[in-house]
Amino acid sequence: MTNFVALLRGINVGGSNVISMAALKECFTEAGFADVRTYIQSGNVVFASDSTSSAELEVEIERMLRERLGADILAVVRSRDEFAATVAAAPSDHGSAELLSDVLFLKRPLTATEALMQLPELTPQVDSVSAGPDALYFSRTVVDSARSRVDRLRANRLSKRMTVRNWRTTLRLRDLLEQER
Structure with missing residues (x-):
């Protein structure tokens, strides 16, 4: 498995897209990602995945956030090496x-x-x-x-x-x- 970080744009900024880190962690865990950790309240999620494509993970995570949390949030995903x-x-x-x-x-x-x-x-x-x-x-x-x-x-x-x-x-x-x- 590869470590990745999802950098989510606009989480808990100016009263919009208010999402607790516990809910975000639960969302990622339920979607099948491993070793999910969040860092501060601004939408930083470190996780492990079998995927090798940051681009595919971006699409998957944006869809997941829309479906599970009802939020259209831009996700920028980078592997540990990237x-x-x-x-x-x-x-x-x-x-x-x-x-x-x-x-x-x-x-x-x-x-x-x-x-x-x-x-x-x-x-x-x-x-x-x-x-x-x-x-x-x-x-x-x-x-x-x-x-x-x-x-x-x-x-x-x-x-x-x-x-x-x-x-x-x-x-x-x-x-x-x-x-x-």
């Missing part, structure tokens, strides 16, 4: 004390190159973005974070085709994926 490759490819300063850093996990078939072309204008010397494997790395300087144009990114139609995790959560999910159970 997730580790995304973390390893991050810029060397990503997550440094001077930056507020996020990973924008892209819903396939959207590529990082396509996503970069659709980004709104960002603030020079404050915002930075670079491409990685099926993800974008977005950072803004701590000292000037109020000048960041990250809100333009969140309002962009591109945001409907990705889900965002901060760097600390990304690293914790990587660690959870590495744990053998």
Whole structure:
């Protein structure tokens, strides 16, 4: 079995798609996934599956959430190796004390190159973005974070085709994926 993480977009944000992690875990377990664990309240589910296709799991999980919970939720699924490759490819300063850093996990078939072309204008010397494997790395300087144009990114139609995790959560999910159970 392979370890995967499902990154669910918009769970428990702003009062919409309110789903308890216990209900989410139960949903995954009843669907036949093994070693199901959730991390924080924002829709991070680590699980094991016999499947080898992240893309097939995305379709299956989105259908499952619609049928069992009545919620249309975007699921971005990565295997342990895919997730580790995304973390390893991050810029060397990503997550440094001077930056507020996020990973924008892209819903396939959207590529990082396509996503970069659709980004709104960002603030020079404050915002930075670079491409990685099926993800974008977005950072803004701590000292000037109020000048960041990250809100333009969140309002962009591109945001409907990705889900965002901060760097600390990304690293914790990587660690959870590495744990053998």
